[in-house]
Amino acid sequence: MTEPLLSIDRVSHEFGARRALLPGRRGHLAVDDVSLTIGAGESLALVGESGSGKTTLGRVVAKLLTPTGGTVQVDGRDVGGLRGRELLAYRRTVQMIFQNTQHAFNPRRKIRDILADPYEIHRLPAPDGRDAALGELMERVGLRASMLDRYPHQFSGGQRQRIGVARALSLGPRLIVADEPVSALDVSVQAQVLNLFSRLRRELGLSLLFISHDLRAVYFLCERIAVLYQGRLVEVAPRERLLEHPLHPYSRRLIAAVPGLGGRDSAEVSTADAPAAAPAAGGPATAAGCHYAATCPLHVQLGRPDRCLTERPALRATAGGSAVACHFAGDESPAPVPSVVTEEVR
Ligand SMILES: Nc1ncnc2c1ncn2[C@@H]1O[C@H](COP(=O)(O)OP(=O)(O)OP(=O)(O)O)[C@@H](O)[C@H]1O
Numbered sequence: 521m522t523e524p525l526l527s528i529d530r531v532s533h534e535f536g537a538r539r540a541l542l543p544g545r546r547g548h549l550a551v552d553d554v555s556l557t558i559g560a561g562e563s564l565a566l567v568g569e570s571g572s573g574k575t576t577l578g579r580v581v582a583k584l585l586t587p588t589g590g591t592v593q594v595d596g597r598d599v600g601g602l603r604g605r606e607l608l609a610y611r612r613t614v615q616m617i618f619q620n621t622q623h624a625f626n627p628r629r630k631i632r633d634i635l636a637d638p639y640e641i642h643r644l645p646a647p648d649g650r651d652a653a654l655g656e657l658m659e660r661v662g663l664r665a666s667m668l669d670r671y672p673h674q675f676s677g678g679q680r681q682r683i684g685v686a687r688a689l690s691l692g693p694r695l696i697v698a699d700e701p702v703s704a705l706d707v708s709v710q711a712q713v714l715n716l717f718s719r720l721r722r723e724l725g726l727s728l729l730f731i732s733h734d735l736r737a738v739y740f741l742c743e744r745i746a747v748l749y750q751g752r753l754v755e756v757a758p759r760e761r762l763l764e765h766p767l768h769p770y771s772r773r774l775i776a777a778v779p780g781l782g783g784r785d786s787a788e789v790s791t792a793d794a795p796a797a798a799p800a801a802g803g804p805a806t807a808a809g810c811h812y813a814a815t816c817p818l819h820v821q822l823g824r825p826d827r828c829l830t831e832r833p834a835l836r837a838t839a840g841g842s843a844v845a846c847h848f849a850g851d852e853s854p855a856p857v858p859s860v861v862t863e864e865v866r
């Protein structure tokens with residue numbers, strides 16, 4: 521197997537980690553021991569409820585935050601120790617796109633100058649003359665070269681997001697981390713910007729870490745989906761597999777919440793026949809147990825096994841191509857695993 525472009529290996533990020541060393545203080549573990557890879561040209565989605573650590577992990581990958589544990593590697597090289605020129609080269613390789621385009625650009629500067637910034641910062645001459653390169657960038661994202669002399673407020677939200685994409689593309693990145701890039705846009709415009717991402721991936725062979733709440737957008741754009749819950753990776757699987765046969769009870773809940781999206785196994789585990797709820801022996805799940813146990817229907821259905829409260833579930837590979845962090849997921853439905861059709865990475 522070829523080496524992945526990006527390897528996230530047991531990465532954690534605790535906000536306030538230093539303060540937490542003081543007596544009586546606690547940090548906030550936003551990302552908790554997450555391992556993931558992204559292949560060259562591959563598109564991976566990060567999904568999960570608000571506060572689950574998606575942005576934090578994205579920022580760690582883009583090296584806007586330093587992880588408090590674990591390593592991030594690109595082409596097999598740990599990016600933690602990069603300095604100077606090597607760090608600049610990393611910043612060219614990995615670019616981040618954010619949700620809010622309203623305040624992303626200095627309102628007093630023309631788009632021409634905004635798009636020229638990356639070349640200045642990296643002290644790179646634009647190929648074939650700067651103007652030609654900037655015009656080409658604009659056209660690549662579906663805008664016109666003649667718009668370079670406009671100011672940010674003279675663009676619509678969708679057009680501004682295209683400019684954000686152009687700026688990210690200017691130095692030839694190999695991986696884009698896109699954090700909710702279409703959530704702030706009108707629904708009709710969202711589809712256009714998603715199409716742009718899809719086209720750029722095809723044309724440029726880009727890898728994408730796509731952070732989104734929108735499972736439909738994720739399904740359209742990504743080959744694999746990783747589900748985070750309270751900072752932990754609970755499931756990662758090829759998209760069809762995850763949407764049609766989610767294993768983790770939390771993934772099931774997430775997918776069941778989008779009508780018409782999930783397959784036969786996306787319904788939540790029924791709790792109708794479960795034994796009456798008894799107070800959990802160990803109280804709420806501790807760091808040692810499963811974070812989801814407190815609200816997990818499968819935990820109830822199985823008679824509240826202690827293991828969920830005392831032992832953190834490791835991510836385990838399943839025969840169907842998913843990896844799931846649950847001691848019991850899959851055990852309640854012995855149905856044969858359907859074959860998975862995964863799309864070729866384009
Ligand atoms: N700078 C910070 N200082 C302290 N805690 C933070 C900071 N940034 C984020 N957090 C906390 O870390 C957790 C993860 O936040 P993060 O922004 O990564 O979540 P998210 O999954 O991107 O959520 P959303 O879907 O709402 O964007 C949250 O509990 C959040 O409150």
Ligand SMILES: [Mg+2]
Pocket residue numbers: 574575576699
């Ligand atoms: Mg976020």
